[in-house]
Amino acid sequence: MSRQRIGDNLTDVKVKNRALVLRLVKKRGLLSRIELARITGLTQPTITNIVNELINSNLLHEVGTSDTKSGRKPILLSFNNRAFYTIPISFSRHGFSVALTDLAPSILFRRDSFYSLLENTDLALLELQKEFIHVLDYATQSLRLILGIGISVPGPVDAETCTILAHPIFLNNKTLDLRPHLLEYDLPIFMSNNADAACLYETWNGEAKEIKNMVYFMAGEGVGAGILIDGKIYQGYNKKAGEIGHTTVNIFGPRCTCGNQGCLEMYCSTLKILEKAREAAWFGESPYLHHLLTEEHTELHFHHVIEGARNEDPTCLNILKQLGQYIGVGIVNLLNFNDPEVIVIGGEAALAREFIEEPIRRGIEERLLYREYVQPRVFYSRWGDDIRLLGAASVVLDHFMAGELGRF
Numbered sequence: 001m002s003r004q005r006i007g008d009n010l011t012d013v014k015v016k017n018r019a020l021v022l023r024l025v026k027k028r029g030l031l032s033r034i035e036l037a038r039i040t041g042l043t044q045p046t047i048t049n050i051v052n053e054l055i056n057s058n059l060l061h062e063v064g065t066s067d068t069k070s071g072r073k074p075i076l077l078s079f080n081n082r083a084f085y086t087i088p089i090s091f092s093r094h095g096f097s098v099a100l101t102d103l104a105p106s107i108l109f110r111r112d113s114f115y116s117l118l119e120n121t122d123l124a125l126l127e128l129q130k131e132f133i134h135v136l137d138y139a140t141q142s143l144r145l146i147l148g149i150g151i152s153v154p155g156p157v158d159a160e161t162c163t164i165l166a167h168p169i170f171l172n173n174k175t176l177d178l179r180p181h182l183l184e185y186d187l188p189i190f191m192s193n194n195a196d197a198a199c200l201y202e203t204w205n206g207e208a209k210e211i212k213n214m215v216y217f218m219a220g221e222g223v224g225a226g227i228l229i230d231g232k233i234y235q236g237y238n239k240k241a242g243e244i245g246h247t248t249v250n251i252f253g254p255r256c257t258c259g260n261q262g263c264l265e266m267y268c269s270t271l272k273i274l275e276k277a278r279e280a281a282w283f284g285e286s287p288y289l290h291h292l293l294t295e296e297h298t299e300l301h302f303h304h305v306i307e308g309a310r311n312e313d314p315t316c317l318n319i320l321k322q323l324g325q326y327i328g329v330g331i332v333n334l335l336n337f338n339d340p341e342v343i344v345i346g347g348e349a350a351l352a353r354e355f356i357e358e359p360i361r362r363g364i365e366e367r368l369l370y371r372e373y374v375q376p377r378v379f380y381s382r383w384g385d386d387i388r389l390l391g392a393a394s395v396v397l398d399h400f401m402a403g404e405l406g407r408f
């Protein structure tokens with residue numbers, strides 16, 4: 001095969017064109033060869049060649065015909081999400097998860113562990129090896145179809161060296177190179193900050209498939225943002241862009257783990273919401289949570305606060321209203337600063353959409369600059385905490401779809 005280099009010197013023309021066709025079918029769904037030629041500007045014979053190659057590689061399938069009134073009905077093509085698989089690993093402050101996904105990406109199998117890199121790095125890495133083997137066992141029929149390992153972590157990473165960078169919260173100022181712990185599997189390893197990874201997911205399978213400029217506001221245990229500019233994740237000079245959770249919203253506010261005071265994260269993280277919920281449960285201010293704690297001896301989680309609100313518990317309703325108000329503050333800051341086409345609100349907090357949406361909408365309506373003529377588009381991610389794994393899988397998918405893994 002001749003490898004004619006153009007432009008960025010990364011991919012040859014053939015791979016680039018195949019990647020273009022694959023991306024279109026994956027993002028837009030069913031397309032015919034004629035439509036592909038029209039959209040890409042490539043000639044019919046070129047499209048026919050590319051499509052045949054991709055069908056032979058099992059990446060595209062022919063699925064029926066489209067409805068046209070006259071003439072021959074064009075055959076439609078669909079992307080085969082089961083052509084390859086990925087193994088995502090997501091670290092949180094309290095544990096990690098390993099999974100097998102297809103190319104949707106959808107989670108097919110997962111293992112969750114409460115061993116934390118933050119508390120005991122060596123032990124957590126040992127457990128990671130064990131859980132990884134469970135996933136490989138599950139994938140046994142498809143091992144040769146695994147494209148790579150995708151890793152998402154809270155806080156900044158150096159993707160090239162697969163290193164978790166020093167972070168005041170996640171690894172107590174330690175850096176950690178993960179490659180020695182995963183090299184034996186002989187799979188490509190890709191790594192990303194979890195908000196950046198979540199942002200990528202939304203471009204492949206979520207709310208923003210055709211969007212080039214967006215911010216993914218992720219509120220879970222931590223609060224951060226993934227920033228997409230001209231279709232590319234913006235990481236910043238020191239790879240720490242998007243730390244919206246550590247912007248100050250109250251200079252007299254409580255001390256944050258980062259050393260600053262009154263960071264947005266102190267008001268929006270689900271850990272802080274749970275502190276409030278436990279207090280309300282303990283003192284009986286919330287009948288719903290009090291019952292769970294004292295009668296059913298339940299360990300409270302964020303979804304209990306949502307359930308409480310659905311049962312019209314006034315304290316749960318109030319806690320979530322306030323969460324929405326503070327997320328609204330973060331969103332207005334992001335909109336004013338970044339002016340994205342779309343904002344996606346995701347992470348566990350987005351599962352409380354029915355309670356936070358109105359205060360967020362009001363915050364934007366009352367405080368956004370240029371609100372008279374700017375209509376921001378705010379979407380809500382539906383994936384809750386699963387977005388950590390889905391994001392990690394999307395990092396592998398993104399490299400694959402760019403033709404960088406030599407698989408098409």
Ligand SMILES: [Zn+2]
Pocket residue numbers: 245246247256257258259260263265
């Ligand atoms: Zn902070």
